[in-house]
Amino acid sequence: MAEAHQAVAFQFTITPEGIDLQLSHQALNQIFLSGVRSWKKRVSRMRNRVIKGVYPASPSSWLFVVIAILATMYMRSDPSMGLIKMIQQHLPLSTQNIQGTQGQTMLSALVFSTLLWLSLILALRFCLKLLLSYHQWMFEQHGRVSNTTKVWVTLLRLLSSRKPLLYSYQTSLPHLPVPPIKDTVSRYLTSARPLLTDPEFERMTKLAGQFEANLGNRLQRYLRLKALWATNYVSDWWEEYIYLRGRGPIMVNSNYYGMDFLYVTPTPVQAARAGNTITALLLYRRKVNREELKPVIAVVIPLCAAQCERMFNTTRTPGVETDVLQHWQDSEFVAVYHRGRFFRLWVYLAGRLLSPRELEHQIQRILDDPSPPQPGEEKLGALTAGERVPWFQMRERHFSSGINKRSLDCIERAAFFVTLDDEEQGMRGEDPAGNLDRYAKSLLHGKCYDRWFDKSFSIVIYKNGKSGLNAEHSWADAPTVAHLWEYTLATDAFQLGYTEDGHCKGDVDRSLPPPQRLAWDIPSEVQAQASSSLVVAQALADDVDCHVFPFRDFGKGRIKKLRVSPDAFIQIGLQLAYFRDRGGFCLTYEASMTRLFREGRTETVRSCSNESSAFVRALETKEVHRKLSDSLSRHQNLYRMAMTGAGIDRHLFCLYVVSKYLGVDSPFLKEVLSEPWRLSTSQTPVQQMELFDLKNHPDFISLGGGFGPVADDGYGVSYIIVGEDMINFHVSSKHSCSETDSHRFGVQISKALQDIMNLLADPKSQTTSKCQQAQPQSKKQL
Incomplete structure (x- = not known):
């Protein structure tokens, strides 16, 4: 505006x-x-x-140091041991005109106090960085905390006693270490053992040995050199080569989604839900800009908050070889799509944020606008859903100047993108299970042209008031977006609220200028390319098989009573489910964060281990309980190692990038990085349970979110552990693969979790039915 x-x-x-x-x-x-x-x-x-x-000191501490130094000097003592006099002798000539020796001494004391204060700050920050580099606490057994860890916790709390800003810990976080190449290769071979036959494992061991003895050490030296000057030796290459250099569609293949509450919809009024949702998102942006958000704490250690910087006002723009992330400092509007038309909605008036009721009024104006789409406007968004190079070519030819550039800039510079969808979604009607699946598919790809997949995230508000989001992956990982979405849902439902008739609270200034229609002049070439991109995107969307289901038999409450990690429990269940579904084991990806380190993103936990496969095979033996315990412990250890920088895959990935820069080939790295992840899994953490009053409002349970399958013949599984008694699962696969079925795999997951719980609850009970369930449905060995 x-x-x-x-x-x-x-x-x-x-x-x-x-x-x-x-x-x-x-x-x-x-x-x-x-x-x-x-x-x-x-x-x-x-x-x-x-x-x-x-930080961890405060600006006011400078005054305390000055007063202390001056008080000591008043007592006729020299705390500087002669430094104040030395400073006085070296004062510039311009300052020596100060009347009297006392004035010069005072100025020298102020200079000394400031230098002392800065030195103390550097010392405190160095101590804080050392404390944050200690990770042994993660490997200690619950209830058996060492004295070293107790002292560490005490010191860390003392240094962190001041209320930190969002980015206060950033410069104190340690850098991600480069693991010894010998350790990484050894851990890789251990992870690959259950997936290879004896001859295959012997061949891979030989390849690994040759790599470690020859090329590996050379690549490692370059990687260590990068780690000396780079803040994080992985993240920039990971962002560029894994995300931005991908030339295929980012829809389904990269973007992911988040869903609304499972059982309730705060209001059935579409415009009102949009008004509150937009307000909540902008309130979160204000907290990010002012750094008023509390840093996310993992037990006692803060996590890196760098990913928050590009959350809003960010878009991914296409290129020939690589895309680029563009971020603007601020934006006073959002872009809105409805029935094939694009609008610019100003969210500030005279420097103040519009109220939720005013935003509802503006959204209702868009919903009531009868104007038709301009030629080529309705399906323009398909360009962001198809291949990247054609989108770049159209952008360069037809969106680099004039009216098209101005309208495209409005979309790309917007705080975020909003789609007002004409469909109704959610768990409703006579087919709630099927509707949940359709809800997930709608958020993942929609109609392939009614989302702007390049934006950092897009909000979808459905006709019946249901909501959700679609997020682009390159700028941040799911936990960062989940934190935003948790705040949005809680603020919408519990703080902003609605009137009895479902409208936003507050008054509205009806003299507000209406939202602006974006104008386009879209030539036939662009329309033809949009149609071609839509064909590609539609084929990809039609192939996705989504299945969302809440598992209500038990949750983390019952699992933790057995002194078992809920995540390890679920991951072992997924291994058992996959074995029953496909008749073998596969390379399994579980995303683990590395945000204990500065600018950390993710590392892979290779969940298919010797211990997990031994448990699955031992279901018919008397040693099954011991093997289950071993597999659970092993998974927890793998997860901790990944979090603390001792993972496998990011190190090997960076070694591969170095080899490409040097123009050398490594058969070992090439084979390792070409292995398909047929089971890709991720947990969506609940990070702000204090925002949700599940005791008084038990129906306000989040569904979490999901993503598309990583391999053509594999599964993508996302899960969120909600409260004490529920786990929500999102399973995806491809219809084009005859050996996968998301619904069938969902049934296997439920059975596997029930069987493992029965086994842990009563280790002596191993019924024949369980043994029969352990037989694979498919005889094909993977």
């Missing part, structure tokens, strides 16, 4: 007497208020830089 008002603030005409200048005082006032908001943000950013720059 600021741009619109600036455009009409000054009106002038040429008259015989000269220029007749007319001023719109209302518009000028709004420009002034917008400028005030901008300057407040600048001052806030400068203030935050100072506060986090001296």
Whole structure:
């Protein structure tokens, strides 16, 4: 809205007497208020830089040091051991005109106090970094904490006693270490053993040995050199080569989705749900900009918050060889899509955020707008769903200037993208299970043209008030988006709320200018390419088989009573389910965060281990309980190693990138990195349970989110552990593969979890039915 008002603030005409200048005082006032908001943000950013720059100390501690030094000098003692006099002798000539020796001594004391204060800050930050580098606590048994860890926790809490800002810990987080190549190769061979026959394993061992003895050490030296100067030796290459250099569609293949509450919809009014959702998202953005969000803490250690920086006002723009992430400092509008039309919705008026009721009013104007789409406008979004190179070519030829560039800039510079969908979704009607599956598919790809897949995230508001989001993957990982979405759902339902008739609370200024239709001049070539991209995207979308189901038999409450990690329990269940479904084992990907380190993203936990496969095969033997315990312990250890920088796959990936830069081939790395992940899994963590009052509002349970299958003949499984008694699963596969079926695999997951729970609850009970269930349905050995 600021741009619109600036455009009409000054009106002038040429008259015989000269220029007749007319001023719109209302518009000028709004420009002034917008400028005030901008300057407040600048001052806030400068203030935050100072506060986090001296953390874990505080700016006011400088005054304490100065007073202490001056008080000591008043007692006729020299705390500087002669340094103050030395500073006084070396003061610039301009300062020596200060009247009296006492004034010069005071100035010298201030300089010394400041230097002492800065030295103390550096010492405190160094100590904090050392403390945050300690990870042994993760490997200690529950209830058996060592004295070293107890002392460590005490010191860490002392240094972190001040309330930190969002980014206060960033410079104190340790850098991700480069593991010894011998350890990585050894761990890889251990992970590959259950997947290979004896001759295959012998061949791979020989390849690994040759790599370690020859090329590996050379590549490792380059990697260590990078780790010396790079903040994180993995993240920049991971972002570029895994995400941005992909030339295929990012829809389904990369983007993922998040869902609304399972049982309830806060309001059936589409415009009202949009108003509250947009408000909650912008309130979260305000917290990010002001750094008022609390850093996410894993037990006692803060996690890296760098991924929050590009959450809003960000888009992925296509290129020939690689895409680029573009981020703008601020945006005062969102882009809205409805029935084939694009709108720009200003969310600020004269520097203030519109109220939820005002946003609802503006959204309702869009819903009531009867104007048809312009030629080529309706399916323009398909360009972001198809191959990247054609989208780049169309962008360069037809969106680099003129009206198309201005409209495209509105979408790409928007805080985020909003789709007002004409469909109804959610667990409803006579087929709730089938509707959940269709709900997931709608969020994952929609109609392939009614989402803007390049945006950092897009919000979807359905006709019946249900909501969800679709997120682009390159800028951040799912836990960062999940944190945003948890806050949005909780703020929408419990803080903003609705009136009895389902509308947003508050008043509305009905003189608000209406949302602006974006204008386009889309030539036939662009329309033809949009149609071609839509064909590619539609084929990809039609092939996705999604199945979402809540597992209600038990949850983490019952699992933890057995002194078992819920995540390890589920992962072993997935191994058992896959064996029953496919008749063998496969390379399994479980995403683990490495945000204990600065700019850390993810590492792979290879969940299919010798111990897990031994348990699955031992279901018919008397040693099954011991093998289950071994497999659970092994998985927990693998997860901890991945979190603490001792993973396998990111190290091997970076070694491979170095080999490509050097122009050398490694048969070992080439084979390792070409292995398909037929079972790709991820847990969506619940990070802000304090926002949800499940005791008084037990129906407000999140469904979590999911993603598309990674391998053509594999499964993608996402799960969220909600409360004490429920686990929600999202399973995806491809219809084109005759050997996979998401619904069948979902049934196997439920059976596997029940069987493992029965086994742990009563280890002496091993019924014949369980043994029969352990027989694979498919005889094909993978």
